[in-house]
Amino acid sequence: MAVQVAVAGFGGRMGRALAAALRLSEHAGLSAAIVRPGSSLVGADAGEVAGLGRSGLTIVDSLAKGDFDVLIDFTTPLASVENAAYCAAQGRPIAIGTTGFDAEQKRRLLANAAKVPLCLASNFSTGVNLCFQLLETAARVMGEDADIEIVEAHHRHKVDAPSGTALSMGEVVAETLGRDLDRVAVYGREGQTGERDRDTIGFATIRGGDVVGEHSVLFLAEGERVEITHRASSRLSFARGAVRAALWLMGSGQSPRAPGHYDMRDVLGLNASHLK
Structure with a gap:
């Protein structure tokens, strides 16, 4: 069964790239497309917005309205902190590609890694x-x-x-x-x-x-x-890496990784300290 992935920030450039990457994946699928409250995209078909044709999946404005196993988040620092707290409370892994955190936002964000596996990467390629x-x-x-x-x-x-x-x-x-x-x-x-x-x-x-x-x-x-x-040359390289990270956090669909703060080098097996 494919891992069900939510994408926060779906209305942005990376949201569309992630939709394409998930369409290409054999092991993961888009199950929730999230945009900010008040967005004109709320209620639209996610596939049509991403330029992939009608999908039957409606864009929503809250994680609570989506059904998913793992979240990929490319939003804003404040939104990512809030989304990570929600995922931690629900016991769901999260891959975050947002940048621009200040010290306090990053501290609050990483505090959630005590409860769930959290991959924070400045670049997923x-x-x-x-x-x-x-x-x-x-x-x-x-x-x-x-x-x-x-x-x-x-x-x-x-x-x-x-x-x-x-x-x-x-x-x-x-x-x-x-x-x-x-x-x-x-x-x-x-x-x-x-x-x-x-x-x-x-x-x-x-x-x-x-x-x-x-x-x-x-x-x-x-x-x-x-x-x-x-x-x-294409955001698809970042998007495919983020999907790879999401699957890694889920243990390729078997069971999620242990709670902790990971980065993309862990996902790629380049950090010896985290090799499993």
Whole structure:
């Protein structure tokens, strides 16, 4: 029997991509399409809204109105916190791709991992999470002898900057080098900035057009540089990764994982500490 998946934020770009990914999945299906209260999409057919043809599934404005085994959430920080609390109370796993949480929102969100398995990922694509592993290696080999800069680009509609993925990349590099990203991150340069501090990690943000997502981390040493880059050409790569995470949280439909805070590298088997 297919795992029944609810999608919160169904009216957005990722909601539509998730509907397509679930249509392609052999092991999961869309069972609840959730939008914010007051949305004009409430009552519409989910398949038609996603451009997939009539499905018979009506879009609703509350998780309580949906029947599901696991939730995939790409909404806003406040909505994700509330949705995670609901899932925890109901004993249902949740995969969250929302970014832009402040410290208190993230604390409240992760508190729910004591009750249910919760996968929080700044990026669900397989390629980006492979890049995280490559960044650890590059930071160990070159990090002490190179200036490190992170450049990211997204479409004009993205509301947070730098992207959650760029921040995650910075965290991977900083942790590998024993640095505190909050102390060494530089998010903008203008005017007479003085000579660059080797320990800093710079971020540059580009917003425009319909760019799905591009991230590059540059290790700039004397006489050479290494660039690790990921470019996404379709949101389907993120959506299929999120569906993969949802199935993993459900134990591929057998029994849910133990309660805990997981990320996409756990799903892909890249975090040795969580290998089962």
